[in-house]
Amino acid sequence: MVVLDGLLQSFxxxxxxxxxxxxxxxxLFSSSxxxxxxxxxxxxPRGLPVLGNLLQIDLxxxxxxxxxxxxxxxxxxxxxxxxKKVVVLTGYKTVKEALVQYDEEFGxxxxxxxxxxxxxxxxxxxxxxxxxxxxxxxxxxxxxxxxISGILWSNGDSWREMRRFTLTNLRDFGMGRKVCExxxxxxxxxxxEVFKNFNGKPFETMQPINYAVSNIICSMVYGxxxxxxxxxxxxxxxxxxxxxxxxxxxxxxxxxxxxWLFKWLPTRKEINETFEMNRxxxxxxFHQLRETLNPEMCRGVVDAFMVRRQNLEKSGVKNNHFHxxxxxxxxxxxxxxxxxxxxxxxxxxxxxxxxxxxxxxxVQEELRRVIGDRQVQVSDRKNMPFxxxxxxxxxxxxxxxxAALPHKTSKDxxxxxxxxxxxxxxxxxxxxxxxxxxxxxxxxxxxxxxxLDKDGNFVKRDAFMPFSAGRRICLGESLARxxxxxxxxxLLQHFTFTPAPGISRDELDLTPVGTxxxxxxPHKLCxxxxx
Numbered sequence: 112m113v114v115l116d117g118l119l120q121s122f123x124x125x126x127x128x129x130x131x132x133x134x135x136x137x138x139l140f141s142s143s144x145x146x147x148x149x150x151x152x153x154x155x156p157r158g159l160p161v162l163g164n165l166l167q168i169d170l171x172x173x174x175x176x177x178x179x180x181x182x183x184x185x186x187x188x189x190x191x192x193x194x195k196k197v198v199v200l201t202g203y204k205t206v207k208e209a210l211v212q213y214d215e216e217f218g219x220x221x222x223x224x225x226x227x228x229x230x231x232x233x234x235x236x237x238x239x240x241x242x243x244x245x246x247x248x249x250x251x252x253x254x255x256x257x258x259i260s261g262i263l264w265s266n267g268d269s270w271r272e273m274r275r276f277t278l279t280n281l282r283d284f285g286m287g288r289k290v291c292e293x294x295x296x297x298x299x300x301x302x303x304e305v306f307k308n309f310n311g312k313p314f315e316t317m318q319p320i321n322y323a324v325s326n327i328i329c330s331m332v333y334g335x336x337x338x339x340x341x342x343x344x345x346x347x348x349x350x351x352x353x354x355x356x357x358x359x360x361x362x363x364x365x366x367x368x369x370x371w372l373f374k375w376l377p378t379r380k381e382i383n384e385t386f387e388m389n390r391x392x393x394x395x396x397f398h399q400l401r402e403t404l405n406p407e408m409c410r411g412v413v414d415a416f417m418v419r420r421q422n423l424e425k426s427g428v429k430n431n432h433f434h435x436x437x438x439x440x441x442x443x444x445x446x447x448x449x450x451x452x453x454x455x456x457x458x459x460x461x462x463x464x465x466x467x468x469x470x471x472x473x474v475q476e477e478l479r480r481v482i483g484d485r486q487v488q489v490s491d492r493k494n495m496p497f498x499x500x501x502x503x504x505x506x507x508x509x510x511x512x513x514a515a516l517p518h519k520t521s522k523d524x525x526x527x528x529x530x531x532x533x534x535x536x537x538x539x540x541x542x543x544x545x546x547x548x549x550x551x552x553x554x555x556x557x558x559x560x561x562x563l564d565k566d567g568n569f570v571k572r573d574a575f576m577p578f579s580a581g582r583r584i585c586l587g588e589s590l591a592r593x594x595x596x597x598x599x600x601x602l603l604q605h606f607t608f609t610p611a612p613g614i615s616r617d618e619l620d621l622t623p624v625g626t627x628x629x630x631x632x633p634h635k636l637c638x639x640x641x642x
Contacts, residue, residue, distance in 0.1 A: 334410025
């Protein structure tokens with residue numbers, strides 16, 4: 112009986128606390144949702160206290176909801192994701208203006224609560240509650256409680272230092288140069304053998320493509336590739352891919368809105384567990400590399416990072432950004448950014464070839480005429496306009512990162528006649544750029560002619576922005592372009608891709624899945640050898 116009374120008392124206390132938080136939030140937010148000054152700040156749909164516009168947003172396809180809202184509220188509008196205010200930017204002209212002409216104002220990165228947990232002390236309930244309270248009380252005065260390291264999610268000096276260091280060393284270790292091309296060709300040959308082993312039978316393309324693309328990053332980061340049979344390698348790649356999927360799930364989106372309320376989510380626990388496993392595995396790799404480090408002959412980015420740290424320590428520099436946590440987050444960022452988007456684009460490309468065999472035939476005819484049986488080189492791209500157009504159209508229609516990563520304003524300023532406060536979260540909706548009807552003749556159709564002139568020559572399009580733009584543009588764009596061209600052309604040179612037996616081309620589903628990144632729906636293809 113005593114135990115039962117204790118449980119009831121705890122429940123009542125918790126209920127009272129929740130009720131007080133809700134009432135407090137209601138009064139604090141009522142002015143925000145009343146739109147007293149609609150002409151000063153970007154307009155948007157009226158929201159509910161605490162929930163904001165949550166009930167109006169399709170959490171499985173939030174970018175679709177945002178595009179629909181833009182039809183009513185214009186290219187700059189406001190939504191509330193729970194208590195969090197977000198300004199959404201849509202359309203090519205608006206997004207480009209914001210990211211390029213106003214790159215300083217829109218150039219900071221806004222982080223997510225689930226990502227803050229990946230850093231030391233960021234999973235503490237007290238810190239999250241403080242973050243929430245300061246957020247709702249006074250956004251401009253709240254304390255900076257969290258430190259986000261790496262490249263993708265950091266700001267200020269740490270971001271500038273890590274981006275500069277990483278970009279320089281990626282170039283040193285081959286990005287955009289012949290040495291990198293040779294690594295990609297070698298990996299293509301390994302992937303081709305894997306595809307051949309299926310003997311024309313249906314298989315899921317995700318894992319082998321993920322392993323192949325990840326190995327390019329491994330060779331530049333660690334200085335060596337891994338065998339596809341290596342369980343340490345495959346488990347790390349699989350966990351990374353799983354975490355990306357979970358981070359974009361509806362449950363984690365809700366958690367990011369109300370971290371103080373949904374800490375119990377199993378999805379959150381799984382993300383933290385898999386992330387910690389990857390952390391331990393990477394630190395083990397770092398230890399091995401440190402034991403065999405030769406400052407005169409760096410094997411990859413990790414070696415270069417360690418050498419830089421040693422040099423800073425010898426010179427007496429303290430409080431620098433070259434520490435283990437920043438190394439780990441930088442490596443993690445490279446894996447996520449360097450694997451997911453490229454491998455997903457390749458999977459979209461093969462699926463589209465199976466869906467549209469006439470286009471696949473034209474690519475293979477161009478390959479036969481220009482390349483023949485020899486190995487494709489990056490320099491062949493200029494002589495293969497149709498294939499280049501197909502790859503670009505795959506990126507456009509695939510729309511891998513529909514909302515880009517969230518930005519944050521660095522100051523108070525006016526944009527398109529609206530006042531936007533400092534530290535406002537901003538979503539540049541890349542899907543609205545890649546599908547802008549004012550820029551693309553057939554925005555929702557796979558149409559390689561978008562990138563060809565009347566004479567069949569390749570044409571660059573200003574509204575082609577899958578890598579974003581401005582100061583936060585993807586630093587691995589040149590690597591991704593090289594990988595996409597060599598992998599795609601090599602695979603089409605060796606195989607013809609068809610639907611699995613019993614599945615017609617009309618039945619191949621092009622409906623994307625996911626929210627953080629858009630993947631093809633689960634499917635199997637047959638790779639029929641041409642050689």
